[in-house]
Amino acid sequence: MTEVVEITEAASFQVKEMMRHNEEEGSFLRVAVKGGGCSGLTYGMGFEKAKGEEDDLYEQFEIPILIAKEDAPILQGTVVDYKQSLMGGGFTIENPNAIASCGCGTSFRTSKKAGTPENC
Numbered sequence: 001m002t003e004v005v006e007i008t009e010a011a012s013f014q015v016k017e018m019m020r021h022n023e024e025e026g027s028f029l030r031v032a033v034k035g036g037g038c039s040g041l042t043y044g045m046g047f048e049k050a051k052g053e054e055d056d057l058y059e060q061f062e063i064p065i066l067i068a069k070e071d072a073p074i075l076q077g078t079v080v081d082y083k084q085s086l087m088g089g090g091f092t093i094e095n096p097n098a099i100a101s102c103g104c105g106t107s108f109r110t111s112k113k114a115g116t117p118e119n120c
Contacts, residue, residue, distance in 0.1 A: 026049075079094045
């Protein structure tokens with residue numbers, strides 16, 4: 001099965017640190033798309049204890065990753081990275097399917113899915 005989302009080594013290190021800190025070892029990392037944001041869609045990441053029927057399971061850097069089957073076409077080819085700077089750090093998401101995005105960096109739309117834009 002081809003990976004839908006690529007998690008970089010830097011992002012995987014940060015995810016594992018967050019799992020330890022939040023006592024989420026053994027959980028899955030969910031990478032998701034939700035409606036909203038100023039461009040119509042937003043990214044979501046979080047931890048879940050169980051895989052659902054509509055989820056595909058992947059593994060990278062020993063992290064089990066869940067992606068809903070309906071989100072897979074929107075996320076295909078996406079790279080999740082973690083960048084550190086003097087002002088702090090954060091996850092970055094590069095999605096080759098996004099045709100428009102917002103200045104916040106988490107809101108986007110694709111040519112096939114516009115989502116439901118909200119006011120910023």
